[in-house]
Amino acid sequence: MLMDIKNDQHVEAARIQKEIKSYLGLRSNALIFEYGVADQNKIKLDLITINPRHNQSFLFHSVNGYDKVDALNKMLDYVQNYREKESSYTIQWIANGEKELHTSYFRASNMYDALDKLYYGRDMNQITVFSVVLNPVA
Secondary structure, eight states, X not given: OOOOGGGOHXXXXXXXHHHHHHHHTOOGGGEEEEEEEOGGGOEEEEEEEEETTTTEEEEXXXXXXXXXXHHHHHHHHHXXXXXXXXXXXEEEEEETTOOOOEEEEEEESSHHHHHHHHHTTSOGGXXXXXXXXXXXXX
């Protein structure tokens, strides 16, 4: 039995991932597509960015979908529209044991969402946040 190429989920997922990377203008090693299981057997997709300057990872955005392709299509829609829908935040922080102050930029619906993106996948006690600033609209 031959699989219809148009219905190949892996090919479609790879195409959408490539489109997301291209739209964001990031290198392949600066973007991670992390899949998990969400509520009600949905697929959760966390799009994670890697900042080479800090050597740190941050959550870009999370979506839930019925399958990988659905989640990727929702992420693509977010990537294409997030600048108009979300505010820009600047967060200054330092990791425990380091001396260098880091500045990171996030798009988020509110300050708490921006902090969640900073703290994603790490112990909150390992980072000290000095400031969270809502950037003026340009």
